[in-house]
Amino acid sequence: MAQFTRIEIATLMSTTGLVPLFYHHDIEVSKKVLKACYNGGARLLEFTSRGDFAFEVFAELNKYAIAELPGMALGVGSVTDAAAASLYMQLGANFIVTPVLREDIAIVCNRRKVLWSAGCATLTEIAKAEELGCEIVKLFPGDAYSPNFVKAIKGPCQWTSIMPTGGVEPTKESLESWFNAGVTCVGIGSKLIAKDSKGVFDYSKIESLTKAAIAHIKKIKSKK
Numbered sequence: 001m002a003q004f005t006r007i008e009i010a011t012l013m014s015t016t017g018l019v020p021l022f023y024h025h026d027i028e029v030s031k032k033v034l035k036a037c038y039n040g041g042a043r044l045l046e047f048t049s050r051g052d053f054a055f056e057v058f059a060e061l062n063k064y065a066i067a068e069l070p071g072m073a074l075g076v077g078s079v080t081d082a083a084a085a086s087l088y089m090q091l092g093a094n095f096i097v098t099p100v101l102r103e104d105i106a107i108v109c110n111r112r113k114v115l116w117s118a119g120c121a122t123l124t125e126i127a128k129a130e131e132l133g134c135e136i137v138k139l140f141p142g143d144a145y146s147p148n149f150v151k152a153i154k155g156p157c158q159w160t161s162i163m164p165t166g167g168v169e170p171t172k173e174s175l176e177s178w179f180n181a182g183v184t185c186v187g188i189g190s191k192l193i194a195k196d197s198k199g200v201f202d203y204s205k206i207e208s209l210t211k212a213a214i215a216h217i218k219k220i221k222s223k224k
Contacts, residue, residue, distance in 0.1 A: 006115035013185040017217035021046035022193040036203040040210025046077040106132040136161040143167030147181035154182040170213035
């Protein structure tokens, strides 16, 4: 069962402004990545459901977060159907992120009052997601769009909360462009979850990049 309400998750997304996301098949590696993000100040993490037995890794990772990392809320991304969403919620997922807009996922998440973020690419899809109860819409794939697209959406729909995923970098310039356009938070994967030249996760760099990104976001928000 989720440790955080959907209102608490939406608040965390808005206040920290950052949702790191990654997948790895090894639980010990996953714990180190999670700890690095946590040490950097992240209080949300999206574990992407992309590999075989990913749910088993998530189950152990969530137990670790509950026991060792107070205040850390784990969610699951790349969820494409209601059955998968239900499975991960049984394992304690605090939020569900999807690459597509699906009503069946909305229903099962709303039933348990778990925040879900639908992957949308048009204003029509965004409007439909909001009608189904989506609080923060995932703009996906983000790298196919731009901050100007967000500005255009926010024009007629000022109430819409947007989280671009893909196309965002943990740099001052990139974060300023997106947040000044009106996003609520951003999802960042490989640009944040750094690896060294040998393809091994660089935990100290992940921590420093996370810390810097959150600091940039805080400063940007303080000027509004």
